Structure formats: structure tokens, C-alpha cells
Amino acid sequence: MDSLSFKTISLNKATADKQWVVVDAKDLILGRLASNVAMLIRGKHKPGYTPNVDCGDNVIVINSDQVRLTGKKWTDKEYVRHTGYPGGQRRATPKEIVAKKSSTILVESAVRGMLPKNKLGRALFKNLHVYAGSEHPHEAQQPKEMKF
Numbered sequence: 001m002d003s004l005s006f007k008t009i010s011l012n013k014a015t016a017d018k019q020w021v022v023v024d025a026k027d028l029i030l031g032r033l034a035s036n037v038a039m040l041i042r043g044k045h046k047p048g049y050t051p052n053v054d055c056g057d058n059v060i061v062i063n064s065d066q067v068r069l070t071g072k073k074w075t076d077k078e079y080v081r082h083t084g085y086p087g088g089q090r091r092a093t094p095k096e097i098v099a100k101k102s103s104t105i106l107v108e109s110a111v112r113g114m115l116p117k118n119k120l121g122r123a124l125f126k127n128l129h130v131y132a133g134s135e136h137p138h139e140a141q142q143p144k145e146m147k148f
Contacts, residue, residue, distance in 0.1 A: 034110035
């Protein structure tokens with residue numbers, strides 16, 4: 001019996017088939033969108049998934065300003081950050097974050113929370129590109145449309 005016929009094939013950075021995908025976030029619920037995007041970035045939808053390698057796709061999320069939150073999350077949910085100084089804990093609701101900065105931060109923080117908390121997770125997060133409108137500068141990569 002040939003023992004090599006049972007060898008598990010693991011991908012590496014050179015053999016990973018990375019593609020570009022566009023996701024339209026219009027009228028999608030934030031958490032469900034984030035979990036699907038995190039799965040695409042991680043590469044779990046591919047048959048050659050390897051847990052310790054960046055084998056996922058580059059994901060472009062458009063229309064992040066039209067994402068939905070259910071219930072009273074626009075006013076009751078809180079994002080907590082710390083300035084680094086004593087007593088520097090700051091809280092903000094999604095409504096305040098969108099008014100002050102941008103709606104892209106909501107999608108980015110939701111996806112970041114669903115990725116691994118290590119070097120690989122930080123590298124995977126660089127494969128996410130979020131835009132508030134329907135335009136993006138990645139047309140040269142010929143991304144495929146993905147529906148959820």
C-alpha cells in the first residue's frame with residue numbers, strides 16, 4: 001500500500017488561490033454580514049482551507065452606510081475603547097460613531113472581532129476593504145459579485 005496516497009495536502013502562501021470578491025451590504029444585518037465576510041476572508045469556504053495560512057479571499061464591502069442593525073442597537077449598543085490614560089474609557093453608540101466618523105468603522109470592527117486574535121488575524125484583516133458608497137477603486141482586480 002502506498003502510504004503517500006493518504007497524505008493531507010496543506011496550502012501555503014504560494015499555493016493559495018486568492019481571489020477578489022465584492023459584497024453589497026445594502027439592507028443586510030451587520031452581524032450576519034460580518035460573519036459571512038469573516039468566513040470569506042479566512043478561506044473556510046474553500047476545500048483547501050488551512051487554519052494557519054492566509055488562504056482566503058480579498059473582500060470589498062460596498063454600501064456600508066446602508067447596513068442594518070436590529071432592535072434598538074443604534075442607541076443601546078455600546079462600543080468601548082480606552083485612550084491609554086487612567087480613567088480613559090470611552091463609550092460610543094453606533095449612531096454617534098456614524099455621525100462623527102464613518103459607517104465603515106461598524107463593519108470593520110464587527111469583522112475584526114470574528115477573526116483570530118493573533119498575527120494571522122491581523123494579516124487577514126488587511127484583506128478587507130470597506131467603502132461607504134457603491135464605488136470602489138479595485139475594478140482592475142475584476143472582483144466577483146457575492147450574494148448572501
